[in-house]
Amino acid sequence: MQSIKSKDSIVYFQEETYVKLNKYLKKASHSTIFILVDTNTHEHCLAYFMSQLEVDTPIEVIEIEAGEINKNIETCSGVWNALSELGADRKSLLINLGGGVVTDLGGFVACTFKRGISYINVPTSLLAQVDASVGGKTGVDLGNLKNMVGVISESEMVLIDTNYLETLPNNELKSGFAEMLKHGLITDANYWQRLNQIKELTTTDLSSLIHESVTIKNKIVTVDPTEQNIRKYLNFGHTLGHAIESYFLTHPEKTTLLHGEAIAIGMIVESFLATKLTGLKTEELDIISKNFLAIYPKVVIHKNDYQSIIDLLIFDKKNVGGKVLFVLLNKIGEAVFNCEVPKDLLTDSLDYYNSLT
Ligand code: GLY
Numbered sequence: 351m352q353s354i355k356s357k358d359s360i361v362y363f364q365e366e367t368y369v370k371l372n373k374y375l376k377k378a379s380h381s382t383i384f385i386l387v388d389t390n391t392h393e394h395c396l397a398y399f400m401s402q403l404e405v406d407t408p409i410e411v412i413e414i415e416a417g418e419i420n421k422n423i424e425t426c427s428g429v430w431n432a433l434s435e436l437g438a439d440r441k442s443l444l445i446n447l448g449g450g451v452v453t454d455l456g457g458f459v460a461c462t463f464k465r466g467i468s469y470i471n472v473p474t475s476l477l478a479q480v481d482a483s484v485g486g487k488t489g490v491d492l493g494n495l496k497n498m499v500g501v502i503s504e505s506e507m508v509l510i511d512t513n514y515l516e517t518l519p520n521n522e523l524k525s526g527f528a529e530m531l532k533h534g535l536i537t538d539a540n541y542w543q544r545l546n547q548i549k550e551l552t553t554t555d556l557s558s559l560i561h562e563s564v565t566i567k568n569k570i571v572t573v574d575p576t577e578q579n580i581r582k583y584l585n586f587g588h589t590l591g592h593a594i595e596s597y598f599l600t601h602p603e604k605t606t607l608l609h610g611e612a613i614a615i616g617m618i619v620e621s622f623l624a625t626k627l628t629g630l631k632t633e634e635l636d637i638i639s640k641n642f643l644a645i646y647p648k649v650v651i652h653k654n655d656y657q658s659i660i661d662l663l664i665f666d667k668k669n670v671g672g673k674v675l676f677v678l679l680n681k682i683g684e685a686v687f688n689c690e691v692p693k694d695l696l697t698d699s700l701d702y703y704n705s706l707t
Contacts, residue, residue, distance in 0.1 A: 351561055354568050357575055359504035361484060361564055364557070367509035368402040371470070374507065375405045380468075381441040383409045384433060386456040388416040391448040394517040395474050399447055410436050414452070418599065418609070421451045421491050423499065429459045443468050446505075449475030449522075450482035450609065454497065457488030461503045471505045474514035476526025476556070477610060480533070480563040483508050485571035485581075494600040495665045496592045502576055510560060512553040523551045524645055525610030528587075530559060532617060533566040535638070536583045539683030541566070546641050582687035585668060586677040590699070591616020593662035597655065605649055614646040618706070619699040623691055624678040626698075634682050639706055648706065656700050660693070 351363035353370075362370045375383070383405065387396050392413050403409070412432045414425050433442070444467060446456030453471045460469035471483035489500015515523065527545070534542025541562060548555055567584065574581040595612035598605055607615075621638045624630035651659070663674045668687075676689045 351557070354561075354564055356485070356504060356568050356572050359484075359486065359507060361508040361510060361568065363510045363561060364512065367511050370507065371402070371509060372404045375403070375407065375443075378443070378468075379441075380407050380443040381439050382437065383407050383443050383445060384436070384438060385409065385411050385445045385447055386414065386429065386452055386459075387411060388414050388420075388448050388452050390416045390517075391452065391474050395447055395514055398513070399472060412436075414455070416451070418451055418491070421455050423490055423492075425455060426459050426462075426490060429456070430463055433459070433463055438463065438467065440464050440467055443470065443506075445470045445472060446483075447472045447474060448478070449473065450478045453478050453483040454488055454500070455490055457486070457503070457505060458490060458500050461488055461501050466503070469505050471508045472514075473508065473510065475518060476515055476523050476551075476560070477529060478526075479510050479512075479515075479560055480526055481529040481567065481584075484564055484567050486575065494596040495662075496596055497667070498665070504575075510564070512557050512560065515553045515556065520551070521608060521611075523556075525608040527551060527645070528610030528614045528617070528642075530563045531642070532584070532586055532613065533563045535617065535621075535679060535682055536586050536677070536685040537566050537570075537683060539681075542682055579687070582668060582677055583685045585687075586679070586685055587613045587617030587620055589616065589663065589666050589668070589674065589676050590619050590659070590696070592666065593659045594651070596662050597659045598649075601655075604655075607649065611646050611649070614642045615649060615651075615703060618642050619703050620676060621679060622699040622702040623676065623689075623695055624680070626695055627689060627691065628678040628680050628686055630679045630681060634679075638682070643706060651700055651704060656697055659700070660696050663696075 354361040444460040446453045473479045473483035486502045486504035489497045492498035591613040598607045668675050677687045678689045
């Protein structure tokens, strides 16, 4: 499978991944290689990954607790301390072996430790393979606010090996699939249609589609690495989606939402907004809602919770001058950014979602 080059990084796929990694490791002569894992990837992925390495460089493993709840500055402190205690220097390399939490947090730790050491992403979840590990966004949550603190700085390389997906439960695969559906909705109607024809998420079916998603994302981030314009498209579904995710994260008694599950709701409600504001046809909204609800569980969002969710929008990173700015669709396969949305429509969009069956 063809590798994909971005400005400062390169994504390798399948059989090429470890050949390229070993070649790079031999040439770069790092002082120590640190592998960051979480409790899940320690158990399910580390042994396989280590068995692929052909280097004499000392290797140390650092483990963090799994879960979005741990994607915070306290966990970073733990990793910075571990690096420091284990003697990491500027010639050290950090390899992030895990899902989006590990690649986002590990990337941030690497970019800030001793003002920056090299890092590599080995994404083990579908979400991290098609989104989090590509494009250099690193960071952590601030309280319940998603990805509030971070930097954009690309990894040396990203290694996508779909073998890791075999270790994932189905809801995690679906969570990553939401980002792939997003890629279709914002840029490519044909890709969106093909994704919707998939009956079951198997690694065999997903392999070439993952490559397509990374190609779409990479084209966007290469043109606009720092999100001044078209990278904003990638936030489709994430404005209300992140607010819903943050809200449910701090109210675990209600429901636990994976990122993709929250973003799927975000894409439905933001598609509703698009029918009112940017010309998305109601027939297209119907298709979008039907397709998402066929994959993702319907969640009840109580009217009493609407205001708290809407209040969280003021923290959205795309906001300028206190204005909440959305990415909306003109049609399936085409998006527009910097859209202002009247407040009553936000409430209507949540009502619309709740009315779906
Ligand atoms: N996850 C959206 C982006 O990388 O811009």
